[in-house]
Amino acid sequence: MVKADASKLDWNNLGFEYMDLPYRFLATWKDGKWSEGELTEDNTLHISEASTILHYGQGAFEGLKAYRTPDDKLQLFRPDQNAKRFHNSCERLLMPAFPEDKFVEAVKKVVKANADFVPPYGTGGTLYIRPLMIGVGDQIGVSPAPEYLFTVFAQPVGAYFKGGMTPMNFTTSQYDRAAHKGTGEAKVGGNYAASLLPHQNASANGFADCVYLDPVEHKKIEEAGAANFFGITKDDVFVTPKSPSILPSVTKYSLLWLAEHRLGLGTEQGDVYIDQLDRFKEAGACGTAAVIAPIGGIEHEGNLHVFYSETEVGPVTQKLYDELTGIQFGTVEAPENWVQQVD
Numbered sequence: 001m002v003k004a005d006a007s008k009l010d011w012n013n014l015g016f017e018y019m020d021l022p023y024r025f026l027a028t029w030k031d032g033k034w035s036e037g038e039l040t041e042d043n044t045l046h047i048s049e050a051s052t053i054l055h056y057g058q059g060a061f062e063g064l065k066a067y068r069t070p071d072d073k074l075q076l077f078r079p080d081q082n083a084k085r086f087h088n089s090c091e092r093l094l095m096p097a098f099p100e101d102k103f104v105e106a107v108k109k110v111v112k113a114n115a116d117f118v119p120p121y122g123t124g125g126t127l128y129i130r131p132l133m134i135g136v137g138d139q140i141g142v143s144p145a146p147e148y149l150f151t152v153f154a155q156p157v158g159a160y161f162k163g164g165m166t167p168m169n170f171t172t173s174q175y176d177r178a179a180h181k182g183t184g185e186a187k188v189g190g191n192y193a194a195s196l197l198p199h200q201n202a203s204a205n206g207f208a209d210c211v212y213l214d215p216v217e218h219k220k221i222e223e224a225g226a227a228n229f230f231g232i233t234k235d236d237v238f239v240t241p242k243s244p245s246i247l248p249s250v251t252k253y254s255l256l257w258l259a260e261h262r263l264g265l266g267t268e269q270g271d272v273y274i275d276q277l278d279r280f281k282e283a284g285a286c287g288t289a290a291v292i293a294p295i296g297g298i299e300h301e302g303n304l305h306v307f308y309s310e311t312e313v314g315p316v317t318q319k320l321y322d323e324l325t326g327i328q329f330g331t332v333e334a335p336e337n338w339v340q341q342v343d
C-alpha cells in the first residue's frame, strides 16, 4: 500500500477509510514483560499462524480522536478513560495489562509523529486513533497466548455529518451483539463480528443501523449499532440504559455529565423499554465516531416510532452536541482533566 501524503488530502472530504500513515507504535509482551515499544514505519504485522487472535478472538481495541484547535494546538479528549476501558477489556480476555499511563504516552507519540495528518480546525475532521492488543505466538490450545502485541495506529477521518446533523432511523434486531454476562462490556472483536449480519440486515431494509435489545428478554434498549443510546424525556431528563452487556461509552458518560452540569437537565441510567418510547421527546446514538447521531425514529415489530422529527435535530440534542464538540475542539471550556495537549 502506498504511504499517505498529507499534502494531497482533501481535508473537507475525508471519509472513514484506512490510510497507511508514516508512523505507528508497537510494543511486544514476551517472557512476562512488555518491551519499551517504539514508533515504526511498517504497517504490517508478521505473526504465527497459531496466534490466539486468529482462532479464538483474543484481542481488544480502542477508538479515540485527536483534535486541532483554532490556535493550532493538538489535543486528546479523555484518553485516560480509553486507557481504563482498554485495561478492563484486556483483563476480561486474560491479556496482560498495558500500563494506562504508557497507553496515553503511546497515543501521544503516534499523534505527534503523524501531526501533519491531524485535519485543520474548521473542517470538522479529526485524527482517529486505534490502539489494539492481540494474542500471538505458537500455541494451538484454547488458552491465553504466550505472547502479545500492542500497537497504536491512526488515520485522519472526516466529520461524520457534513453540513449539520441529520436524524437517522434505526430498526430493532432479533439478534444480540453480546450475551447478558458475556463480553458486551469489553471492546473486543467478537462483539463486532456478531454485529456484522444484524447491521447488514438493517441497512438492506433502509435503516442506518439496528437497535439491540437486552439479550435476556428483548424488551429493553441496549445499544444503537456501535453506539450507546440516550433519550430526553418530555420533562427534560437525559436517560441512558444500564446493563452489563453495554459498552461503557466515553461519549455517553461525558454527555451525562454535561447534561447535568452544563444544561441543567436531570439524568438517569436505567431501563429503557422498547414499548415506552413515548416518554422521550428526543433520542440519539452517541460514540467517538459519530459524536451524536440524532435518532429520527425506531422501527419495532413493524411500527416506526418517531421522536422529535425524521428530518430535523431536536434542540436539546443540538445543545449537547455543541457543548461536547466545543470542548473537544478547544472552543468551550473543558471540565478538569477532560482534554490533554499533545506537545
Ligand SMILES: Cc1ncc(COP(=O)(O)O)c(C=O)c1O
Pocket (backbone or CB within 6 Å): 063, 223, 225, 226, 227, 228, 247, 248, 249, 250, 251, 252, 286, 287, 288, 289
Ligand atoms: C458497541 C459500541 N458502543 C458504544 C460505543 C461508543 O463508545 P465511545 O463513546 O467510547 O466511543 C462504541 C464505540 O467505541 C461501540 O463500539
